[in-house]
Amino acid sequence: MTEESKTDTTEDLRQETAQEAPEVAEHDRVAELEAQLAEAQNTTLYARAEAQNLLRRAQKEAEDARAYAATGFARDILSVADNLSRALAAIPEELRTDEKWKGLVTGLEATGRELDSVFARNGITRIEAQGQPLDPNRHQAMMEVPSADAEPGTIVQEIQTGYMIKDRLLRPALVGVAKKPD
Structure with missing residues (x-):
């Protein structure tokens, strides 16, 4: 090139x-x-x-x-419901029919029904415990009770009522659970 x-x-x-x-x-x-x-x-x-x-x-x-805004208040008011239930349970049958006490007893029972109604309106329900199998998510076992009639693990005594608020546990039910007799 x-x-x-x-x-x-x-x-x-x-x-x-x-x-x-x-x-x-x-x-x-x-x-x-x-x-x-x-x-x-x-x-x-x-x-x-x-x-x-x-x-x-x-x-x-x-x-x-x-x-769940009312959760704190609901927990606080449960003690009032417990005390009212205990008071109603302590009233002997003869006082319930006595004219002097009948108005008081009727008023206490109406207060209990109103409290239950308020709970229901706010989504607060009682936990069924008696005769149910123990559910650790809803029940707290406080003692074992020897029982020949109930299956072991079944709730035979309710010490304190448990409550739910909507789908959440508000307070567990305190219960006695059946065990095989010795």
């Missing part, structure tokens, strides 16, 4: 490379921008999902707060 032909070939290669370089640089820039766009879309998608989860969590917490 002659010197002139070498120079022409080199010049042709330079021109081809110069033409390809902007195309390659432009292609790289497009690919980079597409990657940035995909990353921005993913970031936006994650941010939206997180915001939606946060909103759901806040709504659930607000619903729980409304549903």
Whole structure:
């Protein structure tokens, strides 16, 4: 090859490379921008999902707060219900029919019914215990009672009534559980 032909070939290669370089640089820039766009879309998608989860969590917490707002007060008022029940249970039958005491007994019974009604309106229910199998999620065994009549593990005595508030335990029932006689 002659010197002139070498120079022409080199010049042709330079021109081809110069033409390809902007195309390659432009292609790289497009690919980079597409990657940035995909990353921005993913970031936006994650941010939206997180915001939606946060909103759901806040709504659930607000619903729980409304549903269980009376929990502390309900626990406190249970002792009043217990004392009223004990008072009613302590009244002998002869006083219940005695004209002097009949009004008082009737008033106490009406108060007990009203208290039960208020509990029901607020989602507070008694836990059934007597004759049920022991459920450690709802009952607290305080003692074992030898019993030939009941299956072991069955509640045969209720020491203190348990309560639920909606689907949550407010207070466990304190119970005596049957065991095989010695």
